[in-house]
Amino acid sequence: MVIQENMTVQRKLEILSDAAKYDVACTSSGVDRKGNGTSMGNSLACGICHSFSADGRCISLLKVLYTNECTYDCKYCINRSSNDIVRTSFTPAEISDLTMEFYRRNYIEGLFLSSGILISPNHTMELMIEALRLLREVHRFNGYIHCKAIPGADPVLIEMLGWYTDRLSVNLELPTAESLRDLAPHKSRKSILRPIRQIQLGRQNHRESLGLPDFGQKPLLTTSEADQDIREIITSGSTSVLTPFSKKKEKRFFVPAGQSTQMIIGATPESDYQIMSVAESLYQNFDLKRVFYSAFMNVNQDIRLPSTQAGPPLLREHRLYQADFLLRFYGFHTKELLDEKRPNFNVLLDPKCDWALRHLEVFPVEINRADHLTLLRVPGIGTNSAQRIIMARKSAVLDFADLKRMGIVLKRAVYFITCKGRMMYPIHIEEDFITRQLVALKDQPIPGIERDITYRQLSLFDDVNFKTEFRTISKIAGM
Amino acid sequence: METKHIYLCDNSIDGIFTAIYLAWSSRYGHANIKIEEKSEGSKYANIELFSEYIAVDTDLELAFKVSASIKSKISEEAFEMSCRVALSDYLGKADLIYRFLILGFSIGRSIMEHMSNEVVNQFLRVNKNVSREAYHFIEFIRFSEQENKLLTAVIHPKSNVITLITPHFEDRFPQERFLIYDADRQLATFHVPGNPWILAHVPEIDQEGMDKISFVEDDYRDLWKIFFQNIVIKERINPKLQRGNLPLRFRKDMTEFKSK
Numbered sequence: 136m137v138i139q140e141n142m143t144v145q146r147k148l149e150i151l152s153d154a155a156k157y158d159v160a161c162t163s164s165g166v167d168r169k170g171n172g173t174s175m176g177n178s179l180a181c182g183i184c185h186s187f188s189a190d191g192r193c194i195s196l197l198k199v200l201y202t203n204e205c206t207y208d209c210k211y212c213i214n215r216s217s218n219d220i221v222r223t224s225f226t227p228a229e230i231s232d233l234t235m236e237f238y239r240r241n242y243i244e245g246l247f248l249s250s251g252i253l254i255s256p257n258h259t260m261e262l263m264i265e266a267l268r269l270l271r272e273v274h275r276f277n278g279y280i281h282c283k284a285i286p287g288a289d290p291v292l293i294e295m296l297g298w299y300t301d302r303l304s305v306n307l308e309l310p311t312a313e314s315l316r317d318l319a320p321h322k323s324r325k326s327i328l329r330p331i332r333q334i335q336l337g338r339q340n341h342r343e344s345l346g347l348p349d350f351g352q353k354p355l356l357t358t359s360e361a362d363q364d365i366r367e368i369i370t371s372g373s374t375s376v377l378t379p380f381s382k383k384k385e386k387r388f389f390v391p392a393g394q395s396t397q398m399i400i401g402a403t404p405e406s407d408y409q410i411m412s413v414a415e416s417l418y419q420n421f422d423l424k425r426v427f428y429s430a431f432m433n434v435n436q437d438i439r440l441p442s443t444q445a446g447p448p449l450l451r452e453h454r455l456y457q458a459d460f461l462l463r464f465y466g467f468h469t470k471e472l473l474d475e476k477r478p479n480f481n482v483l484l485d486p487k488c489d490w491a492l493r494h495l496e497v498f499p500v501e502i503n504r505a506d507h508l509t510l511l512r513v514p515g516i517g518t519n520s521a522q523r524i525i526m527a528r529k530s531a532v533l534d535f536a537d538l539k540r541m542g543i544v545l546k547r548a549v550y551f552i553t554c555k556g557r558m559m560y561p562i563h564i565e566e567d568f569i570t571r572q573l574v575a576l577k578d579q580p581i582p583g584i585e586r587d588i589t590y591r592q593l594s595l596f597d598d599v600n601f602k603t604e605f606r607t608i609s610k611i612a613g614m
Numbered sequence: 615m616e617t618k619h620i621y622l623c624d625n626s627i628d629g630i631f632t633a634i635y636l637a638w639s640s641r642y643g644h645a646n647i648k649i650e651e652k653s654e655g656s657k658y659a660n661i662e663l664f665s666e667y668i669a670v671d672t673d674l675e676l677a678f679k680v681s682a683s684i685k686s687k688i689s690e691e692a693f694e695m696s697c698r699v700a701l702s703d704y705l706g707k708a709d710l711i712y713r714f715l716i717l718g719f720s721i722g723r724s725i726m727e728h729m730s731n732e733v734v735n736q737f738l739r740v741n742k743n744v745s746r747e748a749y750h751f752i753e754f755i756r757f758s759e760q761e762n763k764l765l766t767a768v769i770h771p772k773s774n775v776i777t778l779i780t781p782h783f784e785d786r787f788p789q790e791r792f793l794i795y796d797a798d799r800q801l802a803t804f805h806v807p808g809n810p811w812i813l814a815h816v817p818e819i820d821q822e823g824m825d826k827i828s829f830v831e832d833d834y835r836d837l838w839k840i841f842f843q844n845i846v847i848k849e850r851i852n853p854k855l856q857r858g859n860l861p862l863r864f865r866k867d868m869t870e871f872k873s874k
Contacts, residue, residue, distance in 0.1 A: 148837055153844040170785040177786045183753050184859070186870060189846045191855025198845060236834050239765065239790065240757045241783075242869070278786075432849055447849055527729035537730035542739070 147223050148233070154203040154214055155249055157434070158306075158397070159427040163195040163244035163279045165392030166301050175238065176245075176277030178301065183244050196247035196281060197237055201225055201263050205251030209308070209319040211402050213434045214251045224253065227266035235274050245279030245301070246270065256288040264292065267299040279392075284334070286326045293330050294389075297337055302392040302424070305330050310413045312364055314403035318440075328368040328421075334394050335421050341389040362413070369420055393424035400455060401431035401448040402440055406478035411458055411469040418462065428455045454480040461486055464518050465511045483574050488514040491551060492566055492573075498551045499558060502538065503528050514573075515547030535559050546576060616646045618665035623708060624672045625651045627700040630708045631677035633670045634715060644716055649708040684715065689723040698744040699737060701774040710737055747771060748778040754864045755779070757792060758835075759828045765792040766824055768867055776801050777813060784811050795819060835869050842870040 164182030184193035202224035203214045213220070230248070237243045248266065253259045263282065270276040281302040284293050297303055305327055309315045312324040396417065398410065414426040430447035433440050458480065461467040465487070472486050473479070481489045491498065491514050500513055502524060510521040520543045527533060527541060534554045538545060549559050550569045562569075619642050623633035633649045640647070648665075661667075684693040696711050704710065714737040718725040728734045757765040765787070769776070776796045780803040783792060788807060795802045795816070802819070805811040865871040 145837060145840055149840050149844055152841050156845050156847055170788055172788045175787060175789065177782075185753055186842065186868070187856045187860040188842060189853065189856055190848075190850040191852040191859060192845075192847075192850075193859065194842070194845060197841065233837065236830075237838060239787070240759070240834065240838070240869070241755055241767070242838050432847070443849070449850070523729055526727045530724070530728045531730045533730055540732065540735050541729050 142223050144229055144233070147225055147229070148199070150221055150223050151200045151203060151225060152198065154251075155198045155200045155247075157213065157429065157432070158198060158247070158249055158283075159429045160281065160304060160395055160397060160425065161193055161195050161198055161247060162395075162425070163281075165424055166279070168277065168391075171277060174275035174277050175235070178245075178277075178279050185241065185243055195244045196279065197234055197243045197245070198247040199225070199230070199249075201230070201248060201250035201259065201266065202253045203251050204253050206254070207252050207319070207321040209322070210435070210437050210440060211318055211399060211431065211433075215435070218435065224262075225266070227262065227269050230266040231269040231274055231276075234270060235276060238276070238278055245276075245281070247281045249283035250285065252285065256285045257292060260285055260288040260292040260296065264295050264299065267296070271299050281392075284330050286322055286330060288330070290330070290333055293333060294337060297334060297390045298387055300390060302394060303334050303390050304395045304397070305334075307396045307398050307413075307417070307426075309403055310398055310405045310410045311362070311403070314405065318402065324364045325368065328364055331394065331396065331417075331421050331423075332368050334390055337389050338393065338422070362416070365416055365420055393422070395423060395425040395427060397427040397429055399431050400428045400452055401443075406473075407451070407455065407458075407480050408469070408473040408475065408478035410455060411462070411473060414459060415462055415469045426459060428452050428459070450482065451480070454486060458486045466508050467512075484570070485514075487512070488547060488573055492570055495564055495566060495569075498564065499553045500551060501556065502533055502552050502554050513548050513551045515544055515549075515551075520544075547573060616643075618662065619647050620662065620665050620667050621647070621649045621670050621708075622667055623649060623651055623670040625653070626672065627697050628674055628677040629670065629672045630700050630711060631680040632673045633708060634712050635673075635676040635680050636668075636670060637712065647712075649712050650706070651708040653705075684718070687722065688715075688718040688725060692718055692723070692725065695737070695741045698778070699740045701778070702740050702744045703773045704740045704743075707740065710740065713737075744773045744775065744778070747773050748775040750864065751775055751779050752782050754860070754868055755794070756867065756869045758869075759831045760824075761826050761828050763791065763828070765790055766795070767793070768795050768797050768824075770798050770863070770867065771796060774799060774801070776803055780805070780811050780813075795824075839870055 162182050163178070163184075164180060166178050167180040168178040170177040182195060184195050186194040188194055200214075202222070203220070204222045204224060205212075205214045205216055208215045208217050230246070234243070234246045238245070246267075248263055250259050250263055253262070267280060267282065270280070279302075280300045281304065282296055282300040284296060284303050284305045286305060293303075307327055308319055308322065315322060315324050315327075398413070400410065410428070417423050417426055430449050430452040431441070431443065432447045433443045458467075458469075458472055461472065462469065467487075467490070472490055480486055484492070491512070497509075497512070500509055502510075505513075507521060507525060510516055510524060511518065516524070520541075523541050523543065524533065524538070527537065531537065532555060535545065538554070545559070550562055550564075550572065552558070619637075619640065621633040621637050623629040630649070630651060637647045637649055648662075681693055681696075684696060696714070699707050699711055699714075710733070713733045714725075717728070717731065717733060721728065725734060726738075729738065751769055751771055755767045755769055757767045759765055774796070776794060776799075780794060783794070784805050787805070791804075791806050793802055793804050797819075800815060800817050800819075801813065802816045803811050803813050
């Protein structure tokens with residue numbers, strides 16, 4: 136391992152931002168905090184993107200690792216201990232100076248700090264906490280901080296981190312315990328779930344002690360979907376050791392923007408159904424704000440892992456995000472979208488269209504009468520459109536011209552709705568016909584992957600487990 | 615046919631509100647009235663035949679009366695939206711606000727729900743465009759540090775959003791002196807710690823003064839560019855997506871897209 140002393144900040148930033156780029160979450164959302172008139176910074180609940188990099192991803196936070204030295208040897212990770220790469224670490228002062236100066240120039244919304252494991256989880260966490268302490272207490276930084284909690288660190292350190300950050304996250308890495316054992320031998324699923332549970336309870340306790348209602352609180356009963364590990368963690372006694380923040384003068388919340396997690400997609404043979412079930416039980420049992428999915432890239436060219444020569448499985452990632460939004464904002468359940476018999480998403484249709492085509496008995500829906508949840512289930516109608524329809528129909532009976540004027544996209548919806556009891560065109564409500572029409576739609580390309588779809592090379596080892604179903608193929612063939 | 619009366623007013627919130635007051639109290643009938651704002655920059659409107667042009671001198675008192683009655687008879691929200699529409703670059707915005715207010719004063723605060731109405735719909739759309747552009751400038755504006763620690767930023771917005779974005783930075787940087795300059799309209803906002811921010815017309819900016827950056831400024835610009843280049847995942851490069859999220863027109867004022 137090469138550790139170079141006296142490296143310039145430029146070189147360090149080069150190495151440590153390059154090493155951090157595979158972390159997905161870069162949102163600065165979830166907390167509304169006005170400036171306090173004396174120190175620098177505020178925060179908006181909707182989040183602010185300050186730039187977009189060449190891969191089209193948003194840059195909102197200064198995303199860096201504290202160090203890329205690591206004692207772990209996770210097979211999928213660029214920073215694993217068996218890789219021969221240049222290693223370096225920031226100092227707490229370097230991180231806080233960079234953050235402050237970038238923030239003043241409106242380059243960033245705050246800091247995203249993750250890290251490799253230097254010596255031990257506890258040692259690493261102490262260094263990270265020192266960097267955040269400098270920011271919050273010396274520079275009096277009032278902007279957004281997202282930090283990765285390191286599994287296996289002492290609960291007291293995780294709690295300290297929680298008082299300094301807006302959002303904490305612990306990476307789940309892989310959907311199942313078996314995959315984790317195979318690919319990340321130094322991590323165990325329970326050591327990952329334990330801090331997640333601790334942060335969840337800490338947030339609840341803190342809100343309770345302030346007398347605030349807990350909007351996110353879900354019944355602590357586990358669903359039958361939850362796997363063995365989740366059930367064990369949930370039912371084991373409370374692990375939160377929350378102590379009131381020592382400095383009473385400063386009003387600070389414990390992890391005000393909640394926690395998120397991230398899973399690698401396509402490195403292991405789990406089906407979409409398994410992945411979505413895990414995500415759903417995380418949302419239900421741990422009160423997570425987001426689950427992020429990251430298309431696997433074989434950065435180490437490890438022969439034990441699937442090859443990503445044809446590009447990372449971006450379409451699969453996209454479908455998972457679509458389904459994730461259906462779970463969080465549209466009132467869908469994983470069981471409605473997928474089941475054991477059809478465990479993967481349709482390549483050609485988004486999950487909502489796919490669901491609608493299998494449930495044509497509920498369509499067409501009358502725009503002027505359907506309730507909110509029914510409107511949300513119509514393909515092509517999103518949360519905004521549904522809200523607009525409900526608002527507009529208070530004062531007028533809507534027809535298709537009105538919908539168009541209100542900016543509601545009818546391309547997909549037209550097969551599933553009526554206005555004043557009539558459809559827009561005489562449409563034969565029949566599964567094969569509508570499927571053909573929807574598949575033939577050449578609308579806006581799926582963000583991030585249109586490049587792959589137009590001239591994609593056929594590959595034997597395409598997206599793992601992600602095949603076009605025979606039924607759909609025969610439908611297109613009949614087009 | 616009745617002659618059309620066209621009120622020609624200043625291109626400002628106060629100018630438009632004054633014209634609305636005069637038009638309303640003229641009793642020519644709403645159908646015979648049109649309000650036109652004086653054009654901004656290179657955009658112009660044709661002069662209409664068979665109509666009478668009436669020049670409007672901005673009168674703050676009349677404008678204030680209009681804004682007070684929007685707040686009390688419709689809603690605070692409608693007032694804010696009217697202001698945003700008045701700041702937009704939409705041709706015919708003055709008449710749009712006038713048509714919206716005619717409806718608003720008769721229907722009241724529930725006017726926002728009449729989204730299928732053409733006037734309301736257009737009004738909401740222009741309002742949304744302006745808010746969205748203001749939000750983009752909150753995201754993409756870049757400050758540079760001058761030798762005297764003053765933070766400066768130059769922007770070229772389509773709509774006149776400078777007054778909409780300055781409060782955000784006043785809240786964010788209470789202890790900083792900063793200056794935001796709209797180079798197309800020659801407007802500047804300026805903030806000094808402890809004082810409310812001010813808006814001023816600056817016909818000639820001291821370009822040399824603006825270029826006197828502090829000696830650490832170049833370092834941080836370079837560091838930011840290094841970060842910007844290293845955060846890219848090569849396998850996922852997608853300029854089309856980047857362009858969709860960050861249109862080219864913003865880039866000329868952004869540090870990371872400027873070559874030295």
